[in-house]
Amino acid sequence: MPLHVLVLVLFLFLIPIITVTPSPTLSLSTSPPPPLSLPLLAPIRKDHTTLRYTLSAYLKTPPQRLDLLLHLGGRFSWVDCYSGGYSSATYRNIPCNFSVCVPLDSLACGYCYDRPAGPTCSNDTCEYFPENPINRKVGLENALVDALGLPSTDGSSLGRVEVVPDFLFSCAKADLLAEFPKGTSGLAALGFSNVSLPELVTEALSLPRCFALCMSGSRSAAGVAFVGTAGPYNFIPGIDLSKGLTYTPILLNPQGDTVITYAREPAAEYYVGLTAVRVNGKAVPLNATLLAIDQESGRGGTMISTVLPYTALQTSIYRAVTEAFAREASAAFHLPATRPVKPFSLCYSAGDVASTRAGPAVPAIDLVMQSEDVFWRVSGANSMVRITRKGTDVWCLGVVDGGAEARAAVVIGGHQMEDNLLQFDLGSMRLGFSSSVLLRGTTCADFNFTTSDHT
Ligand SMILES: *[C@@H]1O[C@H](CO)[C@@H](O)[C@H](O)[C@H]1NC(C)=O
Numbered sequence: 001m002p003l004h005v006l007v008l009v010l011f012l013f014l015i016p017i018i019t020v021t022p023s024p025t026l027s028l029s030t031s032p033p034p035p036l037s038l039p040l041l042a043p044i045r046k047d048h049t050t051l052r053y054t055l056s057a058y059l060k061t062p063p064q065r066l067d068l069l070l071h072l073g074g075r076f077s078w079v080d081c082y083s084g085g086y087s088s089a090t091y092r093n094i095p096c097n098f099s100v101c102v103p104l105d106s107l108a109c110g111y112c113y114d115r116p117a118g119p120t121c122s123n124d125t126c127e128y129f130p131e132n133p134i135n136r137k138v139g140l141e142n143a144l145v146d147a148l149g150l151p152s153t154d155g156s157s158l159g160r161v162e163v164v165p166d167f168l169f170s171c172a173k174a175d176l177l178a179e180f181p182k183g184t185s186g187l188a189a190l191g192f193s194n195v196s197l198p199e200l201v202t203e204a205l206s207l208p209r210c211f212a213l214c215m216s217g218s219r220s221a222a223g224v225a226f227v228g229t230a231g232p233y234n235f236i237p238g239i240d241l242s243k244g245l246t247y248t249p250i251l252l253n254p255q256g257d258t259v260i261t262y263a264r265e266p267a268a269e270y271y272v273g274l275t276a277v278r279v280n281g282k283a284v285p286l287n288a289t290l291l292a293i294d295q296e297s298g299r300g301g302t303m304i305s306t307v308l309p310y311t312a313l314q315t316s317i318y319r320a321v322t323e324a325f326a327r328e329a330s331a332a333f334h335l336p337a338t339r340p341v342k343p344f345s346l347c348y349s350a351g352d353v354a355s356t357r358a359g360p361a362v363p364a365i366d367l368v369m370q371s372e373d374v375f376w377r378v379s380g381a382n383s384m385v386r387i388t389r390k391g392t393d394v395w396c397l398g399v400v401d402g403g404a405e406a407r408a409a410v411v412i413g414g415h416q417m418e419d420n421l422l423q424f425d426l427g428s429m430r431l432g433f434s435s436s437v438l439l440r441g442t443t444c445a446d447f448n449f450t451t452s453d454h455t
């Protein structure tokens, strides 16, 4: 029973040639443009079963709280519109001739004959291809706009919820949520795209095109995402993490990596120009070809992912880094390796490892960017993973082998980002990073979520 009759052909696995035609901008709302507003924020929680992160937001009218998988490399957000029905006074479908549909972000125009009209059934309606970034399954679903709500912030505390009236996302069926944290109902896309959550929010509220993530590894306390501000980002006890950041250019991979690719659109993932890795101050010899993005094939380079729990290194880099780490841990920290625990290959008895403000005392790993003095320092809290089970208590080097044919040579994963502040400045295409904020006497769980009435 076909739910959709596609007017445009479905270009599965093909790169369509699309002629860019002038098209109207999205203006489904008749209300006047909103006044200048404060930046917004969203709590980020970690799910300790899937080791993935969720972002909380309000959607629909009346507002309903949703937890969405945080996907730093996502092109557009999507939400399960089927489970329990979709009920909202403010949703609208998008006609196929609107700019967000034609020419670049959708390839399909849908019609619906077999059900009553509603969010998931309408004619001349723009359709998107929502993708699960973990198992790479794809749907074909109506795009919608609806009211998105996020709390405003002065950078220090929580203000009242601001509404972005025409927030664009795709519907999806519940089966696209496979392997997502329990209780999530979709995906929040923060990637490089005109229709990502930060771009839509900052555009709608005339805020700077800048967002920041401070992910907490804590079981109980949330971390925070700031949207539409380059700072301040104040954490208890009064530490502004927008100060003292190190900057490196954000790079893009010209070859998209979603199942459905979009002509002339780069991948939505953020890359950085890693040029070297140092362990305990000593450079690890690496294949430089792998560290650059191959513009033709899209292979190589260093990507940042919130969907991968641990940093994945291409096999030759993985071997070089783990060997260097084992050597320095032994020579400089007198740590004998013990039996490894999967998925890791280098572990130390917890009893042998001293502790510091930034986690276990182990050799620091520096991710060196465009010059020797621009590096992201990965301290013990971010390089090591504690594994405690019956008869075992070890700290393991928390990186995994990404395979000899890995697409990106280095994928920096969630564990390595926790208690680090990362600022994505899309206006100037640069990444600001703090390295471990534990060394500055705070954590990503130390944002003051107590509501104040500063608005
Ligand atoms: C889109 O197409 C419809 C029907 O052809 C037309 O009435 C409408 O004006 C177009 N929308 C815009 C915003 O151009």
Ligand SMILES: *[C@@H]1O[C@H](CO)[C@@H](O)[C@H](O)[C@H]1NC(C)=O
Pocket: 111, 112, 113, 115, 116, 117, 118, 121, 122, 123
């Ligand atoms: C779409 O158009 C067809 C043909 O005009 C009509 O039968 C159908 O009911 C319409 N569907 C909706 C959801 O309006």
Ligand SMILES: *[C@@H]1O[C@H](CO)[C@@H](O)[C@H](O)[C@H]1NC(C)=O
Pocket: 104, 192, 193, 194
């Ligand atoms: C976003 O839109 C602008 C202007 O329409 C365009 O120049 C730019 O290439 C678009 N970027 C993406 C990622 O779609």
Ligand SMILES: *[C@@H]1O[C@H](CO)[C@@H](O)[C@H](O)[C@H]1NC(C)=O
Pocket: 287, 288, 289, 290
């Ligand atoms: C470096 O990597 C490239 C790309 O995979 C490969 O072709 C080349 O042989 C490697 N060089 C060395 C010295 O291993």
Ligand SMILES: *[C@@H]1O[C@H](CO)[C@@H](O)[C@H](O)[C@H]1NC(C)=O
Pocket: 157, 236, 448, 449, 450, 451, 452
């Ligand atoms: C958190 O914010 C509230 C409201 O602004 C304030 O009363 C409280 O003192 C703050 N807590 C800390 C620990 O700074």
